[in-house]
Amino acid sequence: MIKVGINGYGTIGRRVAQAVRLQKDMIVTGIVKTRPDYVAESAMHDFRIFAADAKSLESFNNSSLKASGTLEDLISDSDIIVDATPEGMGRKNIETYRKNGLKAIFQGGEDHEIAQASFNAYSNFMDSWGKDYVRVVSCNTTALARTVTSVRKSFGVKHVSATLIRRATDPNDSSKGPINALEPSLKFPSHHAPDLQTVIGNVDVDTVAIKAPTTLMHVHVVSIDLEKQADQKQVMAEMGRYRRIMLVSGKSGLTSTAQIMDMAREMGRSRSDLYEIAVWKESVNLKGTKLNYIQAVHQESDVVPENVDAIRAMFQLMDDEKSISETDKTLNIGKRV
Amino acid sequence: MIKVGINGYGTIGRRVAQAVRLQKDMIVTGIVKTRPDYVAESAMHDFRIFAADAKSLESFNNSSLKASGTLEDLISDSDIIVDATPEGMGRKNIETYRKNGLKAIFQGGEDHEIAQASFNAYSNFMDSWGKDYVRVVSCNTTALARTVTSVRKSFGVKHVSATLIRRATDPNDSSKGPINALEPSLKFPSHHAPDLQTVIGNVDVDTVAIKAPTTLMHVHVVSIDLEKQADQKQVMAEMGRYRRIMLVSGKSGLTSTAQIMDMAREMGRSRSDLYEIAVWKESVNLKGTKLNYIQAVHQESDVVPENVDAIRAMFQLMDDEKSISETDKTLNIGKRV
Structure with missing residues (x-):
C-alpha cells in the first residue's frame, strides 16, 4: 500500500487526492493547504490536513479548522508526495523531498529538467519505471x-x-x-x-x-x-x-x-x-x-488519471496496460453517458 | 406512492426528475424528451423516455435511443405531471392534463394565472394544499x-x-x-x-x-x-x-x-x-x-426542492415543515461543506 501525500490542494491537487483515494494499492496520508478557506473546510471530511508551514499552521489554529501538523509531518508519514503547488515552487520543494528520501511527482508547470522523466500514460509510461522524480505534463x-x-x-x-x-x-x-x-x-x-x-x-x-x-x-x-x-x-x-x-x-x-x-x-x-x-x-x-x-x-481534470498511473510506474506496481485499466475503472473513464 | 411524470428534461426537468427519484413517497414514471441528444442518452440510465409527439418519436426511432412511447402514454401512467417545458408551452399543455384528469405543476416561465396557486415552500406552502394546478415561481x-x-x-x-x-x-x-x-x-x-x-x-x-x-x-x-x-x-x-x-x-x-x-x-x-x-x-x-x-x-437548481414540496402539498401528503425537512434530507440541503 503506497502512502501518498498531496502537497497543494488547488485545481489538480484536490482531484488527484480523490482519485488516489479510490485506488486499492494506495492511500492518501494527507493534503497540504496554505489557508483555512472553504476548500480546506470541504477537504476536512475526507483527508487529514497539514499546513504548508509554521505561519500557515498559525492561521489554521486561529480558525475553526484543525490541521494535523505541517508539511514536514506529512512527509514523515508518506512514501511519495504529489506536488501540486503553484508553478515554479516544485524547484524549491524537491530539495525537501530529496533530503527525506521521498519520491515525488511534479505537475506541468515545472520544467522538464526538474524530474528524471516527463510522463504520459499512453506515450511513455515505462520511462518513469522505478524513477524517483517524475513530472506529469500539463x-x-x-x-x-x-x-x-x-x-x-x-x-x-x-x-x-x-x-x-x-x-x-x-x-x-x-x-x-x-x-x-x-x-x-x-x-x-x-x-x-x-x-x-x-x-x-x-x-x-x-x-x-x-x-x-x-x-x-x-x-x-x-x-x-x-x-x-x-x-x-x-x-x-x-x-x-x-x-x-x-x-x-x-x-x-x-x-x-x-x-x-x-x-x-x-x-x-x-x-x-x-x-x-x-x-x-x-x-x-x-x-x-x-x-x-x-x-x-477539460484542463482541470485530464491529468488526474496520469498522476495515478505515474505513481504505479514509479513504484513498479504494474505495467501500463494494467495500471491504465485499473485507474480508468475506478474513475469511470471510457463509459459513455 | 405518487406517480410523477416529467414533461421536459431541460435545466429544471432533469433536476426535478432526479430529486423526485430520491423521495420515498413518489416515483418517476418517465420523462419527456423532444430529441435523442446527449441529454437523452444520459437520461436512459435512470428513466423511461417518452417522445414529445409522433414526429419526435420518429426521430428516436431513427436513432440508437429507444423511446417508450409518447407524452400520451406517460400521462396514462401518471398521477401528476411536472411541466418543465419551455416558457409559454404550459398554457397549451394544461388542456391535455385537464382532459386526462391529471394534476400538474408548472414553472416560473408561465403566468401566475395558469394555476390555482403560485408556490414557495417557506412563504405559502398551504396555498397549494390539495390543489390540482400549481406554479413554482422562478x-x-x-x-x-x-x-x-x-x-x-x-x-x-x-x-x-x-x-x-x-x-x-x-x-x-x-x-x-x-x-x-x-x-x-x-x-x-x-x-x-x-x-x-x-x-x-x-x-x-x-x-x-x-x-x-x-x-x-x-x-x-x-x-x-x-x-x-x-x-x-x-x-x-x-x-x-x-x-x-x-x-x-x-x-x-x-x-x-x-x-x-x-x-x-x-x-x-x-x-x-x-x-x-x-x-x-x-x-x-x-x-x-x-x-x-x-x-x-444558482438559477439551475434553487427551484428543485420547491417542486418536490409542491407535489406533497397538492396530494396533502404532509405539512410544510415535514415536507421541507424530508426534501432537504434527501438532497443534503443545509449541510455545510
Missing part, C-alpha cells in the same frame, strides 16, 4: 500526447502542428483575464511543442497558443502529417480504442465546450469533470496523409 | 421569497427593493448573449416584483433587473424596510434558521459567484448544484429599520 500537452499517440502507432507521424485556443483561467478563479480579448502567446513555437516532445520523443512539432475569454475547456485544432495514408474511419477506429479519448458528435447536441461540460455533469462525474479528451467526429478529416481534427480538453 | 422569485420570508416573521416587512443582476444564460447554452454588455430590463418594476407578490402576498415590492455576461449565478442586491428595528446579528440568526439559505463569508475565500459554485463542486453535490440561496454575511447591514444584503442564486 493539461494541454497531455491532450496532444494522447491523440497523437493514438494515431502514431498505426499510421506514423511525421509532423504535428496545433493551434491551442486556451481557456483564460479555471472556473473558481475570478481574478484573471482576459475577459474581452484574444491573447496570443508571442513565442513560436509556444512552449507546448518542446513539452510534447518530452513525452512523444523525436517528432517534429509546432504549436501556437491563443488565450480566449472562457473558463470551461481548451480547444485544439490539430493537423498531422502521417507517414501512411489513412481514411476517416480508420483514424476514428484507432482513436476509439483508447478510453481516455472520447469521440463526440455535433449531431447529439455537443456543438461547443458548453455542451461537452454539461454532458460531464449529466454523467454524474465527480466535480462534473471530464477526464477524456473529446474529439469531434465531424472534425476528423483526411487529405491523403494530412490529418485534421479538433479536440476539447 | 429561480429569482424563489430566492427573494426565501430570504424576505426569513426576516419577515420576526421583524415585519414594509417594502422590498431589489436589483437583480441576472446571469445571461445557463452554462450548457452557447447560443445566447449578451457576451459583452449589460442589458437592463426596461419595464419598471421588472416582472419579478408582481411575481414575488404571488407568493408573499400584500407587500410593497420594487425590482430592477440587469442581464450580465455570466452563466454561473444571479446576484441580488436587496434593500428591505423592516417594521421593527433589528441588528445584523439578529437578522443573520433568523436567516440561519432556514436550511435553504446559506450564510457565506468572503473571509473563507467565497468572494464571488465563481468560488460559490466551486464550493458546490467540492461539496459533491449532484451536477455541482447549489440549492441554497447564498447570502454574504458581510453584506448584511442595518441602519435602523433599513436592511441591506447581497445574495447569490
Whole structure:
C-alpha cells in the first residue's frame, strides 16, 4: 500500500487526492493547504490536513479548522508526495523531498529538467519505471500526447502542428483575464511543442497558443502529417480504442465546450469533470496523409488519471496496460453517458 | 406512492426528475424528451423516455435511443405531471392534463394565472394544499421569497427593493448573449416584483433587473424596510434558521459567484448544484429599520426542492415543515461543506 501525500490542494491537487483515494494499492496520508478557506473546510471530511508551514499552521489554529501538523509531518508519514503547488515552487520543494528520501511527482508547470522523466500514460509510461522524480505534463500537452499517440502507432507521424485556443483561467478563479480579448502567446513555437516532445520523443512539432475569454475547456485544432495514408474511419477506429479519448458528435447536441461540460455533469462525474479528451467526429478529416481534427480538453481534470498511473510506474506496481485499466475503472473513464 | 411524470428534461426537468427519484413517497414514471441528444442518452440510465409527439418519436426511432412511447402514454401512467417545458408551452399543455384528469405543476416561465396557486415552500406552502394546478415561481422569485420570508416573521416587512443582476444564460447554452454588455430590463418594476407578490402576498415590492455576461449565478442586491428595528446579528440568526439559505463569508475565500459554485463542486453535490440561496454575511447591514444584503442564486437548481414540496402539498401528503425537512434530507440541503 503506497502512502501518498498531496502537497497543494488547488485545481489538480484536490482531484488527484480523490482519485488516489479510490485506488486499492494506495492511500492518501494527507493534503497540504496554505489557508483555512472553504476548500480546506470541504477537504476536512475526507483527508487529514497539514499546513504548508509554521505561519500557515498559525492561521489554521486561529480558525475553526484543525490541521494535523505541517508539511514536514506529512512527509514523515508518506512514501511519495504529489506536488501540486503553484508553478515554479516544485524547484524549491524537491530539495525537501530529496533530503527525506521521498519520491515525488511534479505537475506541468515545472520544467522538464526538474524530474528524471516527463510522463504520459499512453506515450511513455515505462520511462518513469522505478524513477524517483517524475513530472506529469500539463493539461494541454497531455491532450496532444494522447491523440497523437493514438494515431502514431498505426499510421506514423511525421509532423504535428496545433493551434491551442486556451481557456483564460479555471472556473473558481475570478481574478484573471482576459475577459474581452484574444491573447496570443508571442513565442513560436509556444512552449507546448518542446513539452510534447518530452513525452512523444523525436517528432517534429509546432504549436501556437491563443488565450480566449472562457473558463470551461481548451480547444485544439490539430493537423498531422502521417507517414501512411489513412481514411476517416480508420483514424476514428484507432482513436476509439483508447478510453481516455472520447469521440463526440455535433449531431447529439455537443456543438461547443458548453455542451461537452454539461454532458460531464449529466454523467454524474465527480466535480462534473471530464477526464477524456473529446474529439469531434465531424472534425476528423483526411487529405491523403494530412490529418485534421479538433479536440476539447477539460484542463482541470485530464491529468488526474496520469498522476495515478505515474505513481504505479514509479513504484513498479504494474505495467501500463494494467495500471491504465485499473485507474480508468475506478474513475469511470471510457463509459459513455 | 405518487406517480410523477416529467414533461421536459431541460435545466429544471432533469433536476426535478432526479430529486423526485430520491423521495420515498413518489416515483418517476418517465420523462419527456423532444430529441435523442446527449441529454437523452444520459437520461436512459435512470428513466423511461417518452417522445414529445409522433414526429419526435420518429426521430428516436431513427436513432440508437429507444423511446417508450409518447407524452400520451406517460400521462396514462401518471398521477401528476411536472411541466418543465419551455416558457409559454404550459398554457397549451394544461388542456391535455385537464382532459386526462391529471394534476400538474408548472414553472416560473408561465403566468401566475395558469394555476390555482403560485408556490414557495417557506412563504405559502398551504396555498397549494390539495390543489390540482400549481406554479413554482422562478429561480429569482424563489430566492427573494426565501430570504424576505426569513426576516419577515420576526421583524415585519414594509417594502422590498431589489436589483437583480441576472446571469445571461445557463452554462450548457452557447447560443445566447449578451457576451459583452449589460442589458437592463426596461419595464419598471421588472416582472419579478408582481411575481414575488404571488407568493408573499400584500407587500410593497420594487425590482430592477440587469442581464450580465455570466452563466454561473444571479446576484441580488436587496434593500428591505423592516417594521421593527433589528441588528445584523439578529437578522443573520433568523436567516440561519432556514436550511435553504446559506450564510457565506468572503473571509473563507467565497468572494464571488465563481468560488460559490466551486464550493458546490467540492461539496459533491449532484451536477455541482447549489440549492441554497447564498447570502454574504458581510453584506448584511442595518441602519435602523433599513436592511441591506447581497445574495447569490444558482438559477439551475434553487427551484428543485420547491417542486418536490409542491407535489406533497397538492396530494396533502404532509405539512410544510415535514415536507421541507424530508426534501432537504434527501438532497443534503443545509449541510455545510
